[in-house]
Amino acid sequence: MKALSLLLALFVGFLLIGVLDDLPAWGDAKSPANSYVSAYYLKNSMEQTHVPNVVTAVLADYRGFDTMFETGVVFVAVIGIMAILRRDPKEEDSETGDRPPHAPPEGFILGVATRFIVPFMQMFALYVIAHGHHSPGGGFQGGVILGASLILMAMTGELESALDRMREKWFIVLVAGGFLLYAGVGLGCMFFGGNFLDYSALAPLLGGDPKAAAIMARYHGMLWVEIGVAFTVMSSMFAIFAYLSSDGRMDRGL
């Protein structure tokens, strides 16, 4: 088995080295990948969506359908892991393989440090989500930082204390709710007569002259979609950590 995998890796490596000369030189701006579709995004994203951060513009608007299904991948991961790992703590440990004795966290310094850091992490995460249009960041990064703050609480304190703040029922509802918000905005555009996820169809909500309203509708539609993604990613990162560390029993974690 080992030799076969080495053979396969060498074959793939050989295939790739053979093609290196044919690829455009690294870093030149005229290569096809950098000139056709992405040049259009760079040239038109400002006047069509009024968003300076072109990455967020393409992520949430031009190719917003991809990002919706990316949130779907995170949603599926949580539901799948919950389906496999979840079992009620009363069930005795029938299978083999011992679980490590649980050492209660006695770190006082860690507790104080965490209580000090977590609010600032969450404030920074909200900034990252809200400011995604103008600076690097957006729904995913902000959501992961929010999830990381919950994981930090679960790791330093007891998983129980983190779960008190975020019951299991709540993060399943939030995972589905974030994805529902994203797809709901898409469906809303259909009710207003546009195609799925066509934010400019939401212009009547904003009022004012239709052309400017259409552009601002795209701007705000993206913000709503980023918030939906942040909810899903936050609760899914914490959910996966909670299931993995407590091996499905949700009683005591790391």
Added chain:
Amino acid sequence: MAWVEVHYNYLLVIILLMTGLWAMIGKNNLIKKCIGMCIFQNAIIMFYISMGAKKGATIPILKHVPGAHGHGPESYISDPTIYANPLTQILMLTAIVVGVATLGMALTLVQKIYREYGTCEEDEILNCMSEEQDHELPLQDELKA
């Protein structure tokens, strides 16, 4: 040396790709297979990003025309050659998140396998499975007899 100068990022991609692919299939421990999987996915993300990088280009956030402070489209520089390629970066945001979701699933299965067989080494697991297989078969024979 000039050839390496032009393609050295792609060389890194190839090295990482081969390491990841070999580790994913060849390694014995299941956790090491997961690490190999992450390295393999990271190599492909590296390939896309180095495809979109431009020499002398800055990050793809539109810069103001020097001196202009308005918010209209005319007060932003929109010449594509000075910004990095945003399209490949979008694709790779998706690939990273997909990678984490698959990693979560794979590690869940590793824990379940550990609960089932008490070990994480692939060869020991295969031995346990083949032993289970053997002790199952005699049951069928006396059932038919």
Added chain:
Amino acid sequence: MIWPQDLIWTYDFTLLVLVVATAALSLALKDLMGAAIVFGTYSFFMCLLWTVMGAVDVAFTEAAVGAGVSTVFFIATAYNIKKEAKD
């Protein structure tokens, strides 16, 4: 952030070497907890590499998701199973 032509070669090359070194070390370590932490550094160097190449959003995500959450998942799993790997 204009690309300093001369500096980039040394800066970029050391990052490349570090990335490959941490990847190989993470696969070679026998102690799973150690491998998880070295994998965290590997993700962090990848994040630096992408910042150098101008992909800032991807670097941000890789830092948060790759170095942050993936390493935590590995540590959570390594904690629950036997720590030693045979290879």
Added chain:
Amino acid sequence: MDQLPILIIVFPLFTAFALTLLGWFRPAVCQPLTVVGLLGSSLSAIATLAQVVNSGPISYHLGGWAPPFGIEYRVDALNAMVLMMVSSVALLVAVYARKPVQKELGGKISNFYTLFILLVTGLLGITITGDAFNLYVLLEIAALTSYALIALGRGRAYMATFNYVILGTVGACFYLLGVGFLLIKTGTLNMVDIGSIVPSLSGSRAILVAFAFLMMGCWLKMALFPFHGWLPNAYTNAPTAVSCLVAPLMTKVSVYVMLRIMFTMYSVDWVFSVITWKPLVMALAVIAILMGSCFALAQRNIKRMLTYLIVAEIGYMVGGAWLGNASGYIGASYHILADGLMTVCLFMVVGSIVYKRGRAHIEDFKGAFSTMPWTMGAFILGALSMIGVPPTCGFFSKWYLLSGAYQSGDYAFGVALLLSSLINAVLFIRIVETAFFSATSDEEPDPHSHQETCYADSPPSMLLPLWASALALLAMGLYSSEIVTRWIQPVIPGGLL
């Protein structure tokens, strides 16, 4: 109305939200909700097919952006057909899965149905999308849901699923690498756009390597011969309702993706004249057919036997696509529909036997005709179609494949087809003989299934979808000329003679 293509995806997607939120409080509502969602999706799929057949391909712009810059849904007759097959087979399995899921996955009903409907959403999305990268994301959704669903099985399913995760990720990443090479040379992600740019670059090696990686990714996902290691274990250890859903759909959609890559992203003359892979791929297909059939002969567990038959059927479709002539293409695309229905019919029969008698080894079929006549009746129809007997649709797809093989001179493929039909006949007659002639082993009590429910036939909620798929096999066979001339004929790529 012009919103039809997106409705196919929106119905199951919003049902998934409803399932997650409602399923937490009242699990009983999950199964009917899934059936309603899939009903909406298959009705809009049938309406899309009617619209496509009457008025040509539909192009739906997601987010209101024109194709190369936004994501586009491109629906022509081929993927409208596969859409209809996927949604109707999923609907049948949703109705069928009520009892087996209650029996096997008691506690996880709401999770099961959420994953079930998200898998169908992923497969429908793969079939309908016209964007190469969107196809990768949906491939990942379909893959992740099938990992989770298969891992719901007990004990041995975990290791089988872990192998499936590793090989599935390798396949998906090869596909992503192939799309990367296409992006670096053509600059776009829209399939039709790529197809228009590729002929001008046909000399470059990057396009060839891109094709190699795309093909390796597809072959890994569809478990063609050298890459089939994961399929038998994964599908056998999965719960019955899951294998009824995953077996007929996952591999057929991957064959559709291969057809889409070969004939939309690349062109016919690129695939058959610029590169000379045809003998290699035909050899792989022949080995897949022979190996699948022979391994099926050696199995005692009927469910495992059917998984090896799937590997053989994949050999049919890959061989048909790579024959390089019109009747080979017709045979391959018709076989996607036929094989989906055949596999779902046979897996439902095995599911009923497992539901009634706990296990599906060959001796569990003893006396099945006397105790479960309806189930075995549908089994006869499925077996006839798998062997390729005229009234059923199996015969017509084999007929087109054989005439294609004869026209293009690939006699090895033709012989492999006939041989595997013969082996199928042996396989199914062996089961019918055990089921019909040997008496039920009621004198000594069956250790693994309790007495009172052992002899009544399976409940109507399982018999109805079973017979619906069996009759659909017959109907597709009778209307096969209609299907071929109205649906497949206009879609045959230009270059095929």
